[in-house]
Structure formats: C-alpha cells, structure tokens
Amino acid sequence: MIKKFFSRGYIFLVLAFIYAPIFLLVIYSFTDSTVVGVWSGFSLDLYKRLLTDGEITPVIINTLVLALLASVLSTILGTLGAIGLHYSRGGFGKVVKGASRVSIINAEIVTAISLALIFSLILGTSRSYFSVLIGHMVLCTPFVVLSVTPKLEQMDSSLYEAALDLGATPRKALFKVVLPEILPGIFSGFLLSITLSLDDYVVTAFTKPATFETISTKVYNSLAKGGANSSLPVFRALTTVIFVVAIIVVIIMNIKRKKKKEK
Amino acid sequence: MAEVKRDDIINLVDLRKEFDDGFVAVDNINLYVRRGEFITFLGPSGCGKTTTLRMIAGFERPSSGKVLLNGEDISMLPPHKRPVNTVFQRYALFPHLNVKENVAFGLKLRKVEVTYEDENGDRFKRIEKLTREEIDAKVEKALKMVDLEGFESRSVSTLSGGQQQRVAIARAIVNEPEILLLDEPLGALDLKMRKDMQLELKEMHKKLGITFIYVTHDQEEALTMSDTVVVMKDGVIQQIGTPTDIYNEPKNTFVADFIGESNIFSGTALGGKKVRFIGNIFDCVDDFDKNEKVDVVVRPEDVYLVDEGLGQVNGKIISSIFKGIHYEMVLKVGKTEVVIQDTKERKVGEKASIIIRPEDIHLMHKEFSSNKYEGYITKKNTVCFGDGEFDCDVTTLYPNSILDEEGYLITENGEKIDLTDVDVEVEVGLKDIEISDNLEEGGASGQIVSIIYKGDHYQIIVRTEENEEDFVCDTEYTWNENDIVSVIIKPEDIKLKLKEEVKR
Numbered sequence: 001m002i003k004k005f006f007s008r009g010y011i012f013l014v015l016a017f018i019y020a021p022i023f024l025l026v027i028y029s030f031t032d033s034t035v036v037g038v039w040s041g042f043s044l045d046l047y048k049r050l051l052t053d054g055e056i057t058p059v060i061i062n063t064l065v066l067a068l069l070a071s072v073l074s075t076i077l078g079t080l081g082a083i084g085l086h087y088s089r090g091g092f093g094k095v096v097k098g099a100s101r102v103s104i105i106n107a108e109i110v111t112a113i114s115l116a117l118i119f120s121l122i123l124g125t126s127r128s129y130f131s132v133l134i135g136h137m138v139l140c141t142p143f144v145v146l147s148v149t150p151k152l153e154q155m156d157s158s159l160y161e162a163a164l165d166l167g168a169t170p171r172k173a174l175f176k177v178v179l180p181e182i183l184p185g186i187f188s189g190f191l192l193s194i195t196l197s198l199d200d201y202v203v204t205a206f207t208k209p210a211t212f213e214t215i216s217t218k219v220y221n222s223l224a225k226g227g228a229n230s231s232l233p234v235f236r237a238l239t240t241v242i243f244v245v246a247i248i249v250v251i252i253m254n255i256k257r258k259k260k261k262e263k
Numbered sequence: 264m265a266e267v268k269r270d271d272i273i274n275l276v277d278l279r280k281e282f283d284d285g286f287v288a289v290d291n292i293n294l295y296v297r298r299g300e301f302i303t304f305l306g307p308s309g310c311g312k313t314t315t316l317r318m319i320a321g322f323e324r325p326s327s328g329k330v331l332l333n334g335e336d337i338s339m340l341p342p343h344k345r346p347v348n349t350v351f352q353r354y355a356l357f358p359h360l361n362v363k364e365n366v367a368f369g370l371k372l373r374k375v376e377v378t379y380e381d382e383n384g385d386r387f388k389r390i391e392k393l394t395r396e397e398i399d400a401k402v403e404k405a406l407k408m409v410d411l412e413g414f415e416s417r418s419v420s421t422l423s424g425g426q427q428q429r430v431a432i433a434r435a436i437v438n439e440p441e442i443l444l445l446d447e448p449l450g451a452l453d454l455k456m457r458k459d460m461q462l463e464l465k466e467m468h469k470k471l472g473i474t475f476i477y478v479t480h481d482q483e484e485a486l487t488m489s490d491t492v493v494v495m496k497d498g499v500i501q502q503i504g505t506p507t508d509i510y511n512e513p514k515n516t517f518v519a520d521f522i523g524e525s526n527i528f529s530g531t532a533l534g535g536k537k538v539r540f541i542g543n544i545f546d547c548v549d550d551f552d553k554n555e556k557v558d559v560v561v562r563p564e565d566v567y568l569v570d571e572g573l574g575q576v577n578g579k580i581i582s583s584i585f586k587g588i589h590y591e592m593v594l595k596v597g598k599t600e601v602v603i604q605d606t607k608e609r610k611v612g613e614k615a616s617i618i619i620r621p622e623d624i625h626l627m628h629k630e631f632s633s634n635k636y637e638g639y640i641t642k643k644n645t646v647c648f649g650d651g652e653f654d655c656d657v658t659t660l661y662p663n664s665i666l667d668e669e670g671y672l673i674t675e676n677g678e679k680i681d682l683t684d685v686d687v688e689v690e691v692g693l694k695d696i697e698i699s700d701n702l703e704e705g706g707a708s709g710q711i712v713s714i715i716y717k718g719d720h721y722q723i724i725v726r727t728e729e730n731e732e733d734f735v736c737d738t739e740y741t742w743n744e745n746d747i748v749s750v751i752i753k754p755e756d757i758k759l760k761l762k763e764e765v766k767r
Contacts, residue, residue: 162357164341165348
C-alpha cells in the first residue's frame, strides 16, 4: 500500500515538473499584466491582440507558411530519398544512408553556421526567403528519411514485385503499392518536420533576411530588447494556443491508433 | 542454340545466374516446358529453383543464357510486360486494398485493343481500359474459382492463411496468363490445409488448361501434383522426369535420397543382371558391366521381411517404430542397416530374413569425384591407406605447424604432438594417381579391374589384393585389364584430415 503510494507520488511529481510551468503559462495568458507573477484581473486582451496586433499577426503567418512549405518540400525530398536509398544496391547506398544520419546527431549550431557560410558565399551579406526555406529543409529532410526508412524495411519486398508481376510499370507500382504502404511513415515524418520548423531558432536566425521574423526570433528579439512596451505578454497567449493545438493533435493520433488496433 | 519444339512454351537455354557476391545460384541449365503441363522444380533450399522461377518471371536477369517464351527471347523483358503471373510464397497481397481490389489490380492496369466502326464504315482501333462491368465479371469468376464468393469487400488482413492463399491465386489467374508461376505457395499452410490445396491446385490446372510452373522443396507435393518433376541441386538439374520415373528410376544417389525414403547400398555389378551388395548376390533387372562399382537403391516398402532362413539375407531387427500405417524397422545385416516398412511388426532383437525382388533393385553408376580412404599415420610420418604406404605432408593436419628433427609435430601454439597411429581420412583426386609398371615405385599395388573410355580419357580402377581397396584414376594412357601395376601419388596430392582431435 505504502509502496503504491510512493510510486504514484513519484510519477505525480515527475508530471508536475513537466506540466506545472505550462499550466502557469496558460493561467497567466488570461491576464494582461506585463510582468509574470502579477495577476491584474481576468482578461482576454492578450488573445485579442494576437489577432489584431499589426506586429504579431504577420510573424505568426510567416512561421506557419514557412513551416508548411518547408515540411511539404522536405517530406517529398525525404521520401524520395528514402525510397532511392532502400532500393539502391551495393556500398554507395550504405554510405549515403550513413551520411544522412550524421546531420541528425550533428549540433544544430554547426548546421546553422555552415549554412550561413554557404549563403554568404552565394548571396553575399543579403539573405532571402529562399535561404531560410533551404535552411529549414536541411533541418527537416533527414528526419523524414529516418521515419520513412523503417516502413520501407518492414514492407514485404515481394509487394513491389507482385505489382510489377500484375502488369504495373515501376512508377505505377511505386504510387499504387509502395506509397500507400509507407504512408504512415511519410505522415509522421511530415509532422516531425512541422514541429521542428515551427520552433526552430538557431537555423532561422542564421539564414533569415533582416526584415523576416518567425515566432522564435521575435520572442528572442523582444526579450533582448526588454522594456514594458515589448510584445512579450502576447506570446503567453500564442504559446497557449500552440500547446492546445499540440494536445489536440496527440489525442487525435491516439484515438486513430486505437481504432486501427481494434480493426 | 537449342532447337525450339512446336509445343514448348518455355525454353531455358544455358541459363546461368551468378549473384554479385559470386554465388552461382543457377549453373547453365537447359530445360523445356511443354504448353499446358504442370512442371515442378524440386530441390533443397539454395538449389536454384526459386532463382530459376524469378528469371522466368523477370525479377532477376540472367548472367548469361536465355529464357525463351514461345521461341522468343524474353530474358531482358521487364516483369510487367511478360504474360506470366506469380503466386508468391508469402502471398504478397496488398494490405491497403480489400479482396476485390486485390484481385482487380491487374485488370485495372490492363489495356486492350478494341475495334470500332465509324459512320463511313471505316474500322479503327483504340487502346482502351477494361470497363467496370468487365472487371467485375472477371473478378467474380476468379473468386468463384477459388471458392471465395462473398468475400469481395473483406480486408485481406482479416483472412486466414488459406483464404489469403486463395486470394493470391485468384489475383494471378484473373489476368489469364499463359503461365502461372507458383513459388512454394503452400509453404505457410498447415499439413491438412496443404493436402487439400494440393488437390485443388491440380483440379484448377485441369480446368484452366494453362501451364503451371511450381517450386517446392516438398518431394511429396511434387510427386502428387506434377506432370513433370525437375530435381535440382547446387544450381544444376539432377533429373527430369515424370513422378514415377523420378521415384522408381532415380539417376543418382542424391535424387534417390531426396525423393522418398530409400536404402542406398554400395555394391558391385557382377554382369548378367546380377549384383552383389550387403554380402549377398541378388538378381536385378539392370545389366551393368562386370565389376563396376554401383550404388544400389531399394525402397523400404520393397523389402519383404520373412522368418530367419527363408529369405536371401539374414539379420537382426535393431529398431522398430510405429508410423501410423506401417512399422518402420531396421534390420542389421553384417555391418549394414536395411530400413524396412511393413504392416506386420517384428520385435527388436528378433532374427529375420529379407527378400528383395529383382525389379525393386535399382542400380546406378557410382560417380567418382575423388578417392576416399581411411588410414593412419606411421612412425616415419608416412600414411598407410588402401593397402599401401605413401609419403605425405603431415604438417597439413595442423595449420602453420612444422616438424622438428625427431619427427614430432610442433603446432603454431608450440605444442608437441606425436602423430604415430593417428587415424586420418585420406582423399586423393582422380587425376592425381599415376600408374606404373614398376611395382617397387608406387606406394600400393594391385590389378587393373576396369578400364572405361570416357571420351577424352580412360578411367582405370586398380584393385589391391589384400582388402580389395580401389584406386580410381583418370589417365590419358591406356593399360590392359588384369595388369598388375603400382600406383604413385605425390605427397602434395594426398589430402589428409584428422578423424578426431588428437589427445595431447
């Protein structure tokens, strides 16, 4: 009994450490105080500003569009790469496979600085939307390869042959049989890319043009500038929204998985 | 190039497949498949049967040689352009499609040429896909063929192994291929289901009238279903024939051993349809050359057990196992064991006698690949075998070993071994034995008992007097039968192997 109490208590403590700060954030998103820790009455003002603030709205849109664009492109590139690697024979494929994993382990700052260097060589001191996009794709693509590859390996290799045998051209076999089989892997690679791109600061900071801001860079800049006029409080509302969206996605995915199992 | 016969649907011409790692899966095989027959490639795993099938399907490209379909070379044609369909070992059904969609997969991709007539009466042709009605009708017919009506909308993952197998067959035959390839399709089913499916497949073959090429390692399956069986081993065809031919007239010991159960004895043909084995002379129906060493095959069910003294050879029962429909007993005759199947049991320890009818004794030419002997090492580090004594290199018994001045062997770890009287297995190649008139020159001597001309050389057998040990040698020079000669073997051509680890 006591043992059970302690083990439950331990789990509760761990969860509390993880979620208490987030709950605090959620609570304080419903007051318009500029200083955290001061409750100045319930207000939805921060949420209102989220939609109306001329400074914040474009930043949110920037972030979302960049994340979507980078994720879609990375997913296509990564999926093709994974398929190519899976069916390539001999030593070369193995080398490329290994090389694609290095960038996952590699510190992000190394990726960021090296990207900055390359863009400096190509574009000089100026940066463009193109450079941030490439930066985010470099970040995301290896993760797509990483989540698609196991699905390819799990797939019965004779499925592809069966499609060819039934008269499908290699391309049709790929679209009608291989892609549907690895779709869950592609989807999780896409989600992974979105989350990576959404909250990325390092690569964005090194590759963005001066006028372009995403949520992460904006938060950092506001924090650096400080002051009462900073838009920092608005981000309490924004992060709450992001957290709620993330929770909903997780719940939907769990329900889906459960349904699939019951099938 | 092989001549293509009229009713051949498939011709394999000098077909060879060597994989990137140097493994030769299929080694220059030649074979024809007649239109409409049920042919089975049979052999143990790694014998090249599946690789051959995959080359016919188009999944593997031959390293050399050709696959001819109706006389046309299709070796380089991709699989989707070949009029063959495959039933895969693990079914390979598409998990994201239901039963009907799986079966319709090939039909939806098919394009047919349709001839139209316009207002002016001119005919023109158009390539069109099959209509939905046509596809539905064909799918329904195929599912009926495999007894799966009403399963159309079921997900394939909810089906049992046997049902999945049926879907796989329906998916293949719905395309009306000229040839149906089946790669161990029953391997994953349980015994009872397998037996039922064997009969059903055979029935299906009759109804469809197309050519079935079947791959299996199960000899019973092959014998039950096939018109023709192709027995393979190490990428080489061992024998092609009807199931009865293969069973009753195996060409070599491998086929005899692999197909059914068999007793294989070493014997000597005595000429005049007589053969000596297990210490007795039997009448047989094969007439082989006098004194030729032969392999004798006798099926266990063809050995008749009678009371002691009433049969041809006497022995003692040393084992008896009940097998359901019969007892499997082992009779020890001298040093040899004879396996017998009989419905009447005889107890272990009982003395009995056996009768083998002449037509149940099948003789096969012995294939000599090398001479093998049992021998021992002498004090002088020479080796005694085959009634003779030969110089040899004993350091080959242990890697990196050397001999010291006193004749002891020093291993690479510095251990000292006395090899005197150590038993060894000796192997000598056929071409490594030289025959000489000078009886003092060779290590052993004997009488030439057989000279066979083999096209480009003679195969000579020298038999010693004392223990009737044989030396088989290939030579370009001709000798006379009954000459007394000696055999010379160079020390480096004597391959030695320890029978067991020497105690130190």
